[in-house]
Amino acid sequence: MEHALTLHGVTKRFGSFTAVSDLTLEVPTGCIYGFLGQNGAGKTTTIRMVMSIFRPDTGRISVLGHPDAEAVKDRLGYLPEEKGLYKKMRTAEIVAYFGKLKGMDRSTADLRARELLTRYGLGDWLDKRCEAMSKGMGQKVQVLGTIIHEPDLVILDEPFSGLDPVNRDVMRDLILDMKRMGRTVIFSTHGMEHAEQICDYVMMIHKSRLQFAGTLAEVKRGRDRGIQLDYDGDGAALTGLPGLSRLNDHGKSAEIFLRPDADPQQALRWLLDKVAVRRFDVREASLHEIFVRTVDEAERRLATTGKER
């Protein structure tokens, strides 16, 4: 089986609103695949269709080689964007419950729940109620509930949101661990740095339509190179840079794109006069830049064709 997931011409409408429009996508087995897009772009609807919570209006979805996702439900793991736990249940109990719902037998599920929680640093919480946990811990418990049955395909909707840096690292390691075990991981995120760090493939949806999809290298190929700048001083001055085409100013660092005719060396010289440069690096565009630019381009296209979605 080559692809863990394929979508072909998938469309989903809610009344007059089109959430996903003619989406075609292939997710190779054993990769980490990032789903990018603004809020309301159609990521969650896509994921829900993959999980057979929604049925597509048109198009075909094949999950783990099955045309009917319902049939392989027990081999999938899903962490939704809206994360909740039964507050009154104990940690080990709820993780085991998720396992049992996926068809694990009682004793195996109980045993594995305790083992997983202990391995990911929640050993002291096994018999505590979920309501006593912090948000980050709760999220960890949920992810463990998602993977307890060792699913072949794991889909995580916004797994990093609301986590502190330490727990983000734990989450990242967990995703990498799963890849190492040969599983396929799909996750959606707004954090471009996460996508850039760990994804083999990324795709982006904007207003229900697929904008791009492929490996990170493929996505970045053919785009203009940008200047990565770390600086101290007044960032407002940067807007005056001769030959500037686009600027992503973060306050202490910035990503600068020049018009094709402008020379980066000239720009460096100009910058040295205006701010204290700590790093100057000419390289391919960041995913962040690609994201923002894609949104811009898509909006412009929509405006010129004058048609809404």
Add this chain to the structure above:
Amino acid sequence: MANKTLLVAQREYLENVRTKTFWIGIFIVPVLLAGLVGVSVLLQKLREVQRYSVVDLGGGELMARAEREFRAGDARAMWRIAQQMKDDPALAGMRQGGGADGEPTGEQMTAVLDWAARQDPTELAKLGDLGASKRFTLVSPQELGVIATAPEEVQRELSQRVHKGELFAYFVLGADPDTTVDDFRYVSNNFTDDALRRGYEAALTRIVQRDRITAAGIAPKVAAHIQQQVACKQLQADSAGGTTVVKKENVVDQWAPVGFVYFLWMAILGVASMLLTNTVEEKSNRIIEVLLSSVSPGQLMQGKIWGIAATGMTMVFVWILFALAAAWTVPQLLGMSGGGVIVGVFKALQNGGYLLSFAFYFLAGYLLYAAILVAIGAACNTLKEAQNLTQPVMMTLMIPMLSMVFIGQEPNGTVAKVLSWIPFFTPFTMMNRAGGPPATWEYVGTSVLLLVTIWLTMRAAGKIFRVGVLMTGNPPKLKEILGWLRQS
């Protein structure tokens, strides 16, 4: 697949049953009920003994006799006491015989009252409840500090005491009751409690009647013959055109079904609302979507419905245990002959058929209303939103409540028959008509219709649940919800 439904139901059940609140809730109801009964009994006991006085214009003989007759209480209370007085030879012949149902005949009643009037009132009072008379005690004008002896003076002074609240009431007995009773008076400023007046009047009437019979020279036997009360022997008809004596255990008090319906109503509404709350909470908990990645919406809904059903059944079962325990103790405590809903229900509880039909109608009624409420719960995000949508359901549920007493009295009337065939009312109405009882074909027909409706409602609820459970934002309008029914 069914296994997952079971897992959901089991979790739902355990979560509820493991909480302390659940058990406190279960035990608090019987405790509260017992407390209520206890308090009302206590209040009865704590009622103050009221003082009354008598001015006998005829010299005092009538006063003494009236006091005795009044103390003898009402005939039924006396009859019960006579049943216990096995050794008194004067009562021989009054115990056996009697009416078909063990009630006294008119003749026996008169004899018992005659006997009771000859007894010492305080001794009689020890034997049992004599009715209203024990709440009142006679005090003479002298004991009240009235010095005057002229009747007009005495009356004036007594009136002052009544006005001041020192005295509850006083009677003025006429001088010549054989001729006229027009000068009899009852003076009191309390207009609500007329037990004293009525009891005393009844006692006086009996005395005056006896005296007039004697005065007219009518033999006591003839008098008794004339005064005999008619008691119809109670029979029931059978298919062969014959009749048999109605056995006491076959007589279901009209209040018993009413009590059952009330209990059924409370149980169905209570448990189904639990489901509604639970669904809305779970939706706002955001846990639904995780569950939906493992189970289908249909399985989740069924699991919830059955899990909560098991919870509710546990609650009802414990209450039934309490009720059964009470069924054997309370009637003795209250006296079986006493009326009222509670005694009626307890009597009927000793008849197993009631429990079975209660269990069936509880389950069926619950499933029907659960399907509706779970769909509403799935469509709403907060309980407040849900309240708007549940309003029509609650209005519908008011109908069996309002018709409860009426149907109890007319179990085979047109209204009862029509309501039986409307599935939303079937459980309540059929339970309500148990005293009738309805024909077998009615039981079968309405049950089939009810079960079909449950099945259809469940299917519709499943569709609403599937769409609604992941909806957030504004609550959907009724029109939209109906639109979901046409989808998929």
